[in-house]
Amino acid sequence: MPLLTIEHLSYRAEEREILSDCSFAVYPGEIHSLIGPNGTGKSTLACLVMGCSGYRPSGGRILFKGRSIGGLPLPERAALGICMAWQEPARIEGLRVREYLRLKEKTLDPSPYLRMVGLSPERFLSRTIDRSLSGGERKRIELASVLSVRPKLAILDEPDSGIDMLSLGDIEGVVRAFRREGASVLLITHREEMARMADRASQICGGRIVRTGPSAEVVTLYKEEGCGVCGLGGARDVRARESA
Amino acid sequence: MSEREKVLDAFAASGWDRKIIENGEIAHLVASGNSIVSGREAEGLSMETEETTSGIRVAMRVREGAVLANPVHLCFGIRHEEGVQEIEMEVTLGRNASAEIVAHCLFPNARKVIHRMDASVDVGEGARMRYAETHYHGRIGGIEVVPKARVTVRKGGEYRSEFVLVQGRVGRLAIDLDVEAQEGAVVELAARVFGHGEDSVTIREKVALNGRDARGLIRTRVALEDESSAEVIGITEGNAPGARGHVDCVEIVKDRAVAKALPIVAVRDPLAKVTHEAAIGTVDKKALETLMAHGLAPEEAVNMIITGILR
Numbered sequence: 001m002p003l004l005t006i007e008h009l010s011y012r013a014e015e016r017e018i019l020s021d022c023s024f025a026v027y028p029g030e031i032h033s034l035i036g037p038n039g040t041g042k043s044t045l046a047c048l049v050m051g052c053s054g055y056r057p058s059g060g061r062i063l064f065k066g067r068s069i070g071g072l073p074l075p076e077r078a079a080l081g082i083c084m085a086w087q088e089p090a091r092i093e094g095l096r097v098r099e100y101l102r103l104k105e106k107t108l109d110p111s112p113y114l115r116m117v118g119l120s121p122e123r124f125l126s127r128t129i130d131r132s133l134s135g136g137e138r139k140r141i142e143l144a145s146v147l148s149v150r151p152k153l154a155i156l157d158e159p160d161s162g163i164d165m166l167s168l169g170d171i172e173g174v175v176r177a178f179r180r181e182g183a184s185v186l187l188i189t190h191r192e193e194m195a196r197m198a199d200r201a202s203q204i205c206g207g208r209i210v211r212t213g214p215s216a217e218v219v220t221l222y223k224e225e226g227c228g229v230c231g232l233g234g235a236r237d238v239r240a241r242e243s244a
Numbered sequence: 245m246s247e248r249e250k251v252l253d254a255f256a257a258s259g260w261d262r263k264i265i266e267n268g269e270i271a272h273l274v275a276s277g278n279s280i281v282s283g284r285e286a287e288g289l290s291m292e293t294e295e296t297t298s299g300i301r302v303a304m305r306v307r308e309g310a311v312l313a314n315p316v317h318l319c320f321g322i323r324h325e326e327g328v329q330e331i332e333m334e335v336t337l338g339r340n341a342s343a344e345i346v347a348h349c350l351f352p353n354a355r356k357v358i359h360r361m362d363a364s365v366d367v368g369e370g371a372r373m374r375y376a377e378t379h380y381h382g383r384i385g386g387i388e389v390v391p392k393a394r395v396t397v398r399k400g401g402e403y404r405s406e407f408v409l410v411q412g413r414v415g416r417l418a419i420d421l422d423v424e425a426q427e428g429a430v431v432e433l434a435a436r437v438f439g440h441g442e443d444s445v446t447i448r449e450k451v452a453l454n455g456r457d458a459r460g461l462i463r464t465r466v467a468l469e470d471e472s473s474a475e476v477i478g479i480t481e482g483n484a485p486g487a488r489g490h491v492d493c494v495e496i497v498k499d500r501a502v503a504k505a506l507p508i509v510a511v512r513d514p515l516a517k518v519t520h521e522a523a524i525g526t527v528d529k530k531a532l533e534t535l536m537a538h539g540l541a542p543e544e545a546v547n548m549i550i551t552g553i554l555r
Contacts, residue, residue, distance in 0.1 A: 052533055075536045083537050090531040093465075093494070094552030104539040128552075149538050 001066055003028045003184045004049065004153055010059035011044055018044050021060070022209045024202040026153065026184050031175060033187040033198035033215055035222055041207040042188045043087055046157045049186070050084045051077045064153070081152030087161060087188075089142035091130045097141055098125040101148040113144040116177050118170045135162040143174050147181060154183045160194050172197050195219050251276040254323035258350040258380045259411075264317045272317040275300045277327050288312055289343070299330035299360070304345075308338030308368070316343060321350035322357050325386070333363040337371040337401075347377040354415065355386035363393040367401040367429075375405040385413030385441055392420045397429040399455065404432040410554045414443035414472070421448070427455030427484075434463045436554045439472030439501065450479040453487035453516065460489040467550040468501035479508040482516025491520035494553055496527055498546070 002025035011019040019041045026032040034042050047055040049062055051074040062070050069077055101110035111121035117140040127133060129141060139162050146154050160171050178185045187198055195201050201218035203211050211218055256262040264270050271286035278299050285291050288310025294301040306312060322329055337343055351357050367373045381387050397403045407419060414437060425431045433449050451460035462478040480489035495503035507520035527549045535545035
């Protein structure tokens, strides 16, 4: 049985259809990437799964372990084992990294989780997660914090954005660490290299899932053919335009 | 038990460390109402004290070049339910002197108490002063606190102050602080207050950056719940070339509380720059959802955000 099932999911905001009839599934222990260009509804889908305020499906269902969770508030979804790393993590003035990594378990040793994301516990445990951190540092701390709650499903919204090129390999390692820790991962990205590391992938474009399958296959088709829904072409279109 | 012991016990029960007065190396002054309970000077620090009809008068002088090894501890308060305490304080730091003053203002049983402070502070050239004032007012809120200070920070001097009232009720608080920063001086004013019930908070802090390259920061954090209210007025004037100032105010409101922020910035020199930011409203939605996604209940998440800003 899938851990997460997205079944004909639609979402409208101010009369505009953001997501339309989206379906795919994430299986236990799987890293599943959701790949697509900017503005195609990836983060909206993440917020719908997490149950963020203001996000209610206009159609379809979200199932977690076969149970519909569409009507559950965010804390109840968190209690089921769903956690999310936001694309732009919140800054919480005065909250120390040490405390942030111990939100769920007060006696947890947070150091290993910082090391997993390439940060030194000595340097970061006493820092506060406010504007004194750089975007990349905050992003890594967010990933460490999601690791520390040991979720069943981790939704990682663009974990590679704001991260320097040299550190992208580290982030891939962090995504794999989620699986080692027993989590399934819904990995949201628009970067092909990142999507390729997943077991399977769904390509989203114009608010629709246009294909789902093994990640190498989906990413190759995404790169070559684009999607055809929103008019964005892939490399094949570019070559055709260039030769014309 | 003597009145002195009763006062010291009452203050200790409010969180004050009474061992301070037993330590011969730490300067201190303890006053209950208009009675001076205990006091000690330290190397480089002289203190003249006087009991008045409604409080005390104190003049503290830190000798030129003296660097006080330990913070000076002041403990003011009233242990009874009613009373008035008026503190007149004059602090002078000589040239290149350095001192840290920690003030504990304790009114654990206040039902009808007035506490007024009128301070005059002169931070000499190159001198450094850090002043931290923490209040505890008990759970009833029957208190009026009116701290007023005029501070001059001379060339190259530093003045950093912090006012904290986050435990127990506030009552009525009206802070009025005026600081003049001369050439190259640095001023930082911080205040953290948590209002409950029908508490009323007014904070007016002004930094006049009158000297070339003077720097100022006013940082205010207020959380309010129930029917409490707050008005925060942060004024910074850039009056000289190279002066840099910033006003930063965050107020979080819950329930039926009401918050106002009035950042006032003025620049009278084209080479000065003053900025301000104020955020007032309910708890940040994204921060709240982040904490809830990590397993906190909504109320726990709100409390954590409030605790964070008041740190």
